[in-house]
Amino acid sequence: MLFKNITVLDENFDVIDNQYVGITGDRIDYIGNSEPSVDYGEVFSGNGRLLMPGFYNVHAHTPMTLLRGYAGGLNLQDWLFNKIIPFEAKLTPDDVYYGTMLGIAEMLKFGIVSTTDMYLHTEHMTKAFIDSGAKINAGAGFVSFNPDEKLTDNKDYQITKYLYENYHGICNGRIIADASVHAEYTTLERILREYCEYAVDLGLNMQVHMSEMKAEHEDCKKRHGGKTPARYFYDIGMFKVPTTAAHCVWLEDEDYDILAENHVTVATCPISNAKLASGICDAKRILDRNINLAIATDGVSSNNNLNMIEEMKFFSLLQKVRGSDPTVITPKQTIKAATVSGAMAQGRKDCGCIKVGNKADLIVLDIAQPHMKPVHSMLDNIVYSADGSDIEMTICDGKILYKNGEYYTIDLEKAEYEVEKRRLRVLSEL
Amino acid sequence: MLFKNITVLDENFDVIDNQYVGITGDRIDYIGNSEPSVDYGEVFSGNGRLLMPGFYNVHAHTPMTLLRGYAGGLNLQDWLFNKIIPFEAKLTPDDVYYGTMLGIAEMLKFGIVSTTDMYLHTEHMTKAFIDSGAKINAGAGFVSFNPDEKLTDNKDYQITKYLYENYHGICNGRIIADASVHAEYTTLERILREYCEYAVDLGLNMQVHMSEMKAEHEDCKKRHGGKTPARYFYDIGMFKVPTTAAHCVWLEDEDYDILAENHVTVATCPISNAKLASGICDAKRILDRNINLAIATDGVSSNNNLNMIEEMKFFSLLQKVRGSDPTVITPKQTIKAATVSGAMAQGRKDCGCIKVGNKADLIVLDIAQPHMKPVHSMLDNIVYSADGSDIEMTICDGKILYKNGEYYTIDLEKAEYEVEKRRLRVLSEL
Structure with missing residues (x-):
């Protein structure tokens, strides 16, 4: 998986525009200004998007x-x-x-x-x-x-x-x-x-x-x-x-x-x-x-x-x-x-920031929403202006688990159905 | 405009399911359990949605x-x-x-x-x-x-x-x-x-x-x-x-x-x-x-x-x-x-709650999102669990001004462009 032209919050908490970030298996193995020569398969365009740690x-x-x-x-x-x-x-x-x-x-x-x-x-x-x-x-x-x-x-x-x-x-x-x-x-x-x-x-x-x-x-x-x-x-x-x-x-x-x-x-x-x-x-x-x-x-x-x-x-x-x-x-x-x-x-020493060799635990934030503009300070906007739903994609160990309302590993409808059924049962037993 | 089968937060802050709410001109003129006989034109299905005051x-x-x-x-x-x-x-x-x-x-x-x-x-x-x-x-x-x-x-x-x-x-x-x-x-x-x-x-x-x-x-x-x-x-x-x-x-x-x-x-x-x-x-x-x-x-x-x-x-x-x-x-x-x-x-005596005769200043909240389930208390969910982006539609004086990211009266791209240009100009003048 490769992100191209994406804004990155790097390990020093600096915000860097127009980056390429490559993921192989469960790890980040490329971060750079230029397109890597390796073929990463699926490519995500990062226009108006920020890649940050999960x-x-x-x-x-x-x-x-x-x-x-x-x-x-x-x-x-x-x-x-x-x-x-x-x-x-x-x-x-x-x-x-x-x-x-x-x-x-x-x-x-x-x-x-x-x-x-x-x-x-x-x-x-x-x-x-x-x-x-x-x-x-x-x-x-x-x-x-x-x-x-x-x-x-x-x-x-x-x-x-x-x-x-x-x-x-x-x-x-x-x-x-x-x-x-x-x-x-x-x-x-x-x-x-x-x-x-x-x-x-x-x-x-x-x-x-x-x-x-x-x-x-x-x-x-x-x-x-x-x-x-x-x-x-x-x-x-x-x-x-x-x-x-x-x-x-x-x-x-x-x-x-x-x-x-x-x-x-x-x-x-x-x-x-x-x-x-x-x-x-x-x-x-x-x-x-x-x-x-x-x-x-x-x-x-x-x-x-x-x-x-x-x-x-x-x-x-x-x-x-x-x-x-x-x-x-x-x-x-x-x-x-x-x-x-x-x-x-949590004892996860190779997690928590975007650097080569770390586990790819990442989120993609939509920074093109009106409440995220203008940008005097991206860090201020992330903490004070962003809305939870600005998160478009969540990646854990290199796997996309959530993207634009879709779940790749969870049957949401079943989870919701079971929770509702079980909640009502407990209430009836109290 | 008519909402059908929508959950309504009424003027007493009671939550009532499966309501019909009709809007004519800038006012609410129908709220009820059954479909009104009048033809309201555009109909919005309210499944998984809550209608509340703006x-x-x-x-x-x-x-x-x-x-x-x-x-x-x-x-x-x-x-x-x-x-x-x-x-x-x-x-x-x-x-x-x-x-x-x-x-x-x-x-x-x-x-x-x-x-x-x-x-x-x-x-x-x-x-x-x-x-x-x-x-x-x-x-x-x-x-x-x-x-x-x-x-x-x-x-x-x-x-x-x-x-x-x-x-x-x-x-x-x-x-x-x-x-x-x-x-x-x-x-x-x-x-x-x-x-x-x-x-x-x-x-x-x-x-x-x-x-x-x-x-x-x-x-x-x-x-x-x-x-x-x-x-x-x-x-x-x-x-x-x-x-x-x-x-x-x-x-x-x-x-x-x-x-x-x-x-x-x-x-x-x-x-x-x-x-x-x-x-x-x-x-x-x-x-x-x-x-x-x-x-x-x-x-x-x-x-x-x-x-x-x-x-x-x-x-x-x-x-x-x-x-x-x-x-x-x-x-x-x-x-x-x-x-x-x-x-x-604000001196707007015919605004602020959903009742017949009031101005139609309304929002539609998506209550089908995972963070809004289950519902032990809808009022608790609105205040403590909802996310700003759960708002799907905003209506003022009976007119839809915002719906699912689209603006009906605002050229968002132009506003963003002008703000960015003017912000940079001010910074250059300081």
């Missing part, structure tokens, strides 16, 4: 597509415990598969090529990613409330083990099994320590919810002799493996030190944190400490879409208004947090 | 489309005084006309049928609205720094008079001339009082910037013996005419009383206020006082688009995170603020 969504619960718009406008406790958890308790493996598939369709439409995800029936969620051609770092979301439970008897441990043994690294590295811990308040210390040791033994990445809500953060300190969630997880040994900590809204001074020293990625979910009124993380401080910061959608039921173009704008503007300073974050920092910083968090 | 954008500077993405990431003072104002000083009447036309193209794409606008070369901005078929409440933005200036010598007074005499109420009420005052800090008291008396004499609506920035609000109090901008404007007599006060981020206790008692509309610009780090207005308090609250984009150079779907989501989520309470604003309140509350602010 988005890496570092915290999501994709199957929650089934719950889009369900029980909105409640306070967080009501929403989660009286509505969301009872709904989720009714979900079957196939519900999760089809909910995931519809979610992936939406993500591909909005340019997301890879997702860090934590959900129940994890194998079935992962299966949908395998079938769709998109990338996943799959986690079960470890939970344990029984002080006597043996690690090997724990269901989430068993799923983690199953994912590792059956899916880790398959599809040429597209599918990755992660260790994952739901949160401090849904586990007990002894078994969590053992689970983290297991993650170290296997060399897995870790996902965790951390300091999302003020009450969660403060309750942790009460339970653990003043330790914040970051301190508690550090002491338990969680951060011995590369960890992505979602939310991090309520970090305290020492927490920034811990995250920086242990190379923990912060997965910020700006829309979800605003919609649930959890708060706004301090991105400037995170970036000033050279902590890896990546942007994520969280689950659709607290967003309520999977639109990373929108998420970038929210992220940037929430930071500006939070800090009472319009200079606090730049478009370049924002795009980096939605692309290469996310790929790094 | 958006009323109650504060904008549409010609600033020329400055999209110009001088981003600066602090407000640098941005405004060292970049924006010098650029604007170079604008010719034709620059304003074409900048406006490209801005209208974008607004129609994103469902805006009517705009309250304040800008220089106001006649030429207004001319673009006339030519495009969209609605405008046009204001000059009164400014006066000379203590000896006579009202009748003031340029903005003269423009207001010209607009009133030549444009007010033309195109069957589509074009409205407003009085408008830039802000407290850009006028002097004596002449402002005279200008407000002139507005009362003519029975014009008033537009004004008010309490956008903390420093602006506090400086007003220093200059005027502790009077807030709201108090100062009230004392001057501004609120004797129906007034739309843009921003209102820094209101104090008494200000809410003044706005409520004088039926002043608050035009909140959530994205602009976040991007310039001005702050977040207190929508709950405004609505609790029964003050009319309407949503606006502000100028594109502090947004940087004119996408009311996006603006609604930002509005709602900023309120939730501001109030640390996810229940603080509902989707219904949000949609109301983007539609009928805006029409009321």
